[in-house]
Amino acid sequence: MKIILLSGGSGKRLWPLSNDIRSKQFIKIFRRPEHCVPMGSEPADEYESMVQRVYRQIKSVDPDAIVTIATSKSQVSAIHNQLGEDVGISVEPCRRDTFAAIALATAYLHDCQGVPADEAVVVCPVDPYVEAGYFKTLEAMCAAAQNGDKKLVLMGVDPTYPSEKYGYIKPDNRHGAGGYTFTEKPTREKAEEYIAAGALWNGGVFAFKLSYVLEKSRELLGTDDYHALFSGYASLRKISFDYAVVEQETSIEVLKYSGTWRDLGTWNTLTESMDGNMVGDVRMNETSVNVHAINELGVPILVMGARDMVIAASPDGILVSDKEQSSYIKPYVDAIDQQIMFAEKSWGSYRVLDVEEDSMTVKVTLNPGHRMNYHSHERRDEVWTVLKGEGRTIVDGMEQPVKPGDVITMAAGCKHTVIAGEGGLQLMEVQIGNDISVADKKKYEWPL
Amino acid sequence: MKIILLSGGSGKRLWPLSNDIRSKQFIKIFRRPEHCVPMGSEPADEYESMVQRVYRQIKSVDPDAIVTIATSKSQVSAIHNQLGEDVGISVEPCRRDTFAAIALATAYLHDCQGVPADEAVVVCPVDPYVEAGYFKTLEAMCAAAQNGDKKLVLMGVDPTYPSEKYGYIKPDNRHGAGGYTFTEKPTREKAEEYIAAGALWNGGVFAFKLSYVLEKSRELLGTDDYHALFSGYASLRKISFDYAVVEQETSIEVLKYSGTWRDLGTWNTLTESMDGNMVGDVRMNETSVNVHAINELGVPILVMGARDMVIAASPDGILVSDKEQSSYIKPYVDAIDQQIMFAEKSWGSYRVLDVEEDSMTVKVTLNPGHRMNYHSHERRDEVWTVLKGEGRTIVDGMEQPVKPGDVITMAAGCKHTVIAGEGGLQLMEVQIGNDISVADKKKYEWPL
Numbered sequence: 001m002k003i004i005l006l007s008g009g010s011g012k013r014l015w016p017l018s019n020d021i022r023s024k025q026f027i028k029i030f031r032r033p034e035h036c037v038p039m040g041s042e043p044a045d046e047y048e049s050m051v052q053r054v055y056r057q058i059k060s061v062d063p064d065a066i067v068t069i070a071t072s073k074s075q076v077s078a079i080h081n082q083l084g085e086d087v088g089i090s091v092e093p094c095r096r097d098t099f100a101a102i103a104l105a106t107a108y109l110h111d112c113q114g115v116p117a118d119e120a121v122v123v124c125p126v127d128p129y130v131e132a133g134y135f136k137t138l139e140a141m142c143a144a145a146q147n148g149d150k151k152l153v154l155m156g157v158d159p160t161y162p163s164e165k166y167g168y169i170k171p172d173n174r175h176g177a178g179g180y181t182f183t184e185k186p187t188r189e190k191a192e193e194y195i196a197a198g199a200l201w202n203g204g205v206f207a208f209k210l211s212y213v214l215e216k217s218r219e220l221l222g223t224d225d226y227h228a229l230f231s232g233y234a235s236l237r238k239i240s241f242d243y244a245v246v247e248q249e250t251s252i253e254v255l256k257y258s259g260t261w262r263d264l265g266t267w268n269t270l271t272e273s274m275d276g277n278m279v280g281d282v283r284m285n286e287t288s289v290n291v292h293a294i295n296e297l298g299v300p301i302l303v304m305g306a307r308d309m310v311i312a313a314s315p316d317g318i319l320v321s322d323k324e325q326s327s328y329i330k331p332y333v334d335a336i337d338q339q340i341m342f343a344e345k346s347w348g349s350y351r352v353l354d355v356e357e358d359s360m361t362v363k364v365t366l367n368p369g370h371r372m373n374y375h376s377h378e379r380r381d382e383v384w385t386v387l388k389g390e391g392r393t394i395v396d397g398m399e400q401p402v403k404p405g406d407v408i409t410m411a412a413g414c415k416h417t418v419i420a421g422e423g424g425l426q427l428m429e430v431q432i433g434n435d436i437s438v439a440d441k442k443k444y445e446w447p448l
Numbered sequence: 449m450k451i452i453l454l455s456g457g458s459g460k461r462l463w464p465l466s467n468d469i470r471s472k473q474f475i476k477i478f479r480r481p482e483h484c485v486p487m488g489s490e491p492a493d494e495y496e497s498m499v500q501r502v503y504r505q506i507k508s509v510d511p512d513a514i515v516t517i518a519t520s521k522s523q524v525s526a527i528h529n530q531l532g533e534d535v536g537i538s539v540e541p542c543r544r545d546t547f548a549a550i551a552l553a554t555a556y557l558h559d560c561q562g563v564p565a566d567e568a569v570v571v572c573p574v575d576p577y578v579e580a581g582y583f584k585t586l587e588a589m590c591a592a593a594q595n596g597d598k599k600l601v602l603m604g605v606d607p608t609y610p611s612e613k614y615g616y617i618k619p620d621n622r623h624g625a626g627g628y629t630f631t632e633k634p635t636r637e638k639a640e641e642y643i644a645a646g647a648l649w650n651g652g653v654f655a656f657k658l659s660y661v662l663e664k665s666r667e668l669l670g671t672d673d674y675h676a677l678f679s680g681y682a683s684l685r686k687i688s689f690d691y692a693v694v695e696q697e698t699s700i701e702v703l704k705y706s707g708t709w710r711d712l713g714t715w716n717t718l719t720e721s722m723d724g725n726m727v728g729d730v731r732m733n734e735t736s737v738n739v740h741a742i743n744e745l746g747v748p749i750l751v752m753g754a755r756d757m758v759i760a761a762s763p764d765g766i767l768v769s770d771k772e773q774s775s776y777i778k779p780y781v782d783a784i785d786q787q788i789m790f791a792e793k794s795w796g797s798y799r800v801l802d803v804e805e806d807s808m809t810v811k812v813t814l815n816p817g818h819r820m821n822y823h824s825h826e827r828r829d830e831v832w833t834v835l836k837g838e839g840r841t842i843v844d845g846m847e848q849p850v851k852p853g854d855v856i857t858m859a860a861g862c863k864h865t866v867i868a869g870e871g872g873l874q875l876m877e878v879q880i881g882n883d884i885s886v887a888d889k890k891k892y893e894w895p896l
Contacts, residue, residue: 302777309754388807
């Protein structure tokens with residue numbers, strides 16, 4: 001099957017593990033099934049993120065599935081780092097809601113990947129916490145969109161309680177068989193009524209032939225051309241796919257999924273889905289009850305006599321919260337004005353270890369064979385000390401091999417890059433200057 | 449007055465703020481009185497440690513007080529760093545209980561500081577949490593030892609409840625006026641009985657003329673000579689001053705102190721004595737009740753809906769504990785096998801920022817005008833990048849001035865040191881080698 005995963009924006013609800021540039025779907029918090037952990041791997045490899053979990057589930061249901069991720073530029077590095085280079089990415093220049101995102105990704109498949117207009121595709125969120133049956137349903141939806149007589153195929157999730165948070169798909173008996181009406185977030189009484197009448201939760205999953213959305217794009221956005229959509233993206237209508245397409249459509253089929261279906265958007269729901277209650281170096285005494293602790297730091301967390309709490313520590317900060325209270329986290333995190341201390345890049349990752357007024361020290365990890373951009377800074381000098389691995393540096397066009405202990409000094413203005421060898425490479429970068437900023441970076445053509 | 453402060457050993461009960469080399473008395477946790485905070489000082493300067501608090505209290509009662517601290521070698525750096533160079537230190541080569549410690553400090557005053565044998569001195573713990581009246585009582589005790597007719601003057605603390613944890617000084621009416629008996633940790637019923645009979649808590653404070661303890665030293669240890677005591681220290685009798693001296697003495701006077709008197713040995717008692725409930729970057733929502741949080745890290749702690757908890761974060765780790773549970777911390781901390789991540793030295797401090805298999809990165813802060821030992825390492829190379837301040841390095845005898853951004857590389861075997869200028873100096877040290885250890889250090893004579 002062909003599948004488009006919608007990868008949503010940054011979120012602060014899972015601070016300190018998510019932040020402005022690190023979305024919740026990339027937090028490695030789920031224990032991998034044992035057969036998926038490579039021999040001799042590091043302890044951290046025992047865990048996978050939401051996006052890795054979903055990708056693995058898709059591939060186990062359909063090893064030939066072609067996956068395209070619709071997301072913003074800021075997530076591209078993390079996606080390649082976590083899923084490898086094989087996955088397709090439709091980059092949204094900015095956020096314009098789901099209709100524009102799906103239109104752009106559809107045009108990307110058609111124009112850039114050469115997928116014929118009469119082939120079906122299924123679109124779903126990148127981060128549902130679900131069972132394998134969910135992905136079997138996606139396959140069935142794709143088949144129904146390909147071979148059935150309806151234009152749009154939706155997923156209805158078998159409701160387990162009259163939730164006030166979800167959308168409902170109700171069979172519309174007034175108009176005879178085949179019609180549906182859609183309602184968002186009803187009261188509990190209404191929800192009970194809907195469920196009694198056979199309504200399902202709206203899974204936010206859509207299957208259709210490319211031609212269907214290409215036509216909607218022409219109608220609503222004036223074009224179905226990928227490059228036109230991409231270059232004019234910022235001025236496209238900001239409208240949801242549900243509102244623009246689903247709620248107007250009369251030719252709809254709904255396939256039902258019965259099974260676990262959770263939105264892991266808060267610490268409370270996320271910890272419910274963890275297999276153990278500790279990730280990282282956590283020691284908990286026996287008087288601690290219903291506590292989940294996740295530690296991304298290199299030093300231990302000791303928990304004694306805590307109850308109903310979530311504790312999370314990352315290079316960005318430390319959360320100690322009652323589980324229920326944790327859903328009110330957003331304004332507190334918004335009030336934290338802090339620079340990003342950790343980021344995944346396509347070439348590896350960096351972690352800020354020390355910030356002084358006129359210096360910053362950053363640990364840089366390059367994945368095997370990867371390299372930084374060739375770049376310079378105007379207002380800071382940099383010093384690299386290689387910690388681990390071998391590789392090559394290029395400084396103002398001069399290439400040289402490097403090994404642990406080697407020191408490379410780069411004055412402001414000097415162009416530089418580093419390329420990791422087969423074993424990867426780690427270095428300590430000390431930045432010195434009185435106006436250090438991530439914005440102070442000029443990129444150049446690759447020099448070789 | 450002349451005062452000997454007994455500075456006890458390392459403790460793990462206040463982990464992660466205390467550890468094997470950082471004792472609880474050096475944790476900066478008490479808000480300084482406002483008039484004691486220098487203008488333009490850093491936020492951290494608003495807080496003082498137990499030893500700083502006691503030293504300040506002594507000096508405000510008696511500006512001419514001569515203070516000597518009896519302690520182990522491992523605390524000398526922290527004491528000079530927190531109290532300056534004026535304070536006398538009697539270094540115990542190892543721990544041999546209080547009698548040997550007091551005998552050594554007394555001989556130090558007599559032989560090294562030239563204090564005449566007929567002068568009185570008062571000995572007290574370095575870390576009582578008390579009011580100014582306590583130090584007035586110390587003065588009165590010194591005067592009584594100097595001018596009175598009793599050989600030994602003790603402090604009796606006015607008991608506020610029948611504690612089972614303390615020692616009691618009971619007026620011994622059987623033998624007529626002037627005799628006392630001593631009891632440790634009675635049952636509650638016994639304690640009530642003692643208090644009804646006029647008993648006081650034993651404050652662990654002793655005043656005497658030097659000659660008194662010099663004589664006891666000759667009797668019990670065979671010598672009162674400082675150098676003999678020092679060089680034979682490891683084989684001295686391990687016995688407490690209370691048992692060896694106080695309980696055998698019949699010529700005793702007891703002075704009473706009525707006021708706050710707390711042993712801040714556990715997180716529970718320590719947090720009760722804090723002026724606010726947050727130190728460092730801590731944000732707490734309004735649903736948190738009876739929570740104390742101390743943050744020594746550079747990133748925020750967010751606390752939501754916690755109750756009756758102590759939260760402490762340092763470079764060594766993070767504690768999240770119910771206050772009552774926190775008194776059972778010791779075995780859990782003993783089980784943490786971790787290298788020291790932060791230490792105060794006489795010349796400044798260091799903080800380990802990153803540990804890899806074959807490298808370690810350490811941020812080094814030198815106080816103004818201070819310098820490291822001249823030293824070398826056999827099994828590691830080092831790279832210094834100066835972050836802040838100016839100074840001089842000496843590498844294999846070659847001296848050179850250094851400023852921010854300068855890089856100094858030192859291969860294994862190379863002798864090196866750095867001297868901070870008037871503004872102090874900070875540098876990032878990267879150690880590279882496959883057997884990095886604090887033991888791998890050879891010291892040399894100062895080269896200039």
